[in-house]
Amino acid sequence: MGKKFIITIEVDPDAQEIVVRDEAGKEHPVKSITVFGGDAENGVLYLFGWGASADAAWAYKEGFLYAEEHGDASYRSFFKQCACHIAQAIDPGVFRRKVEVEELLERWEGEDRGKGKWH
Numbered sequence: 001m002g003k004k005f006i007i008t009i010e011v012d013p014d015a016q017e018i019v020v021r022d023e024a025g026k027e028h029p030v031k032s033i034t035v036f037g038g039d040a041e042n043g044v045l046y047l048f049g050w051g052a053s054a055d056a057a058w059a060y061k062e063g064f065l066y067a068e069e070h071g072d073a074s075y076r077s078f079f080k081q082c083a084c085h086i087a088q089a090i091d092p093g094v095f096r097r098k099v100e101v102e103e104l105l106e107r108w109e110g111e112d113r114g115k116g117k118w119h
Helices: 053-070 073-090 101-112
Strands: 008-012 017-021 027-030 032-039 044-051
Touching: 008 032, 017 032, 032 053, 044 053, 053 073
Parallel strands: none
Antiparallel strands: 008 017, 017 027, 032 044
């Protein structure tokens, strides 16, 4: 196990500034921050956010791209699990459905009707 480390998040609502400081003292000014943590086994959730949701969502997407481009297994697993949980939150049965290939092709063809053709 590694040594303890501290990350400091300073939010100044009046100046609308957020600064994240890491253990090395390096400052990272950002437009938004989202911190969440959990203990799924015990149903514990911690959630804090400040700033523009669009900036936080952009950072989330960039984190995903970083993980994919750099082959970071831990972050890739995190983003994959996030995608699965989001899909299940939107549609709880999403991973429990079985569909025959022919049925799916018919459905897709019906949805594509009138949308033009690929050339």
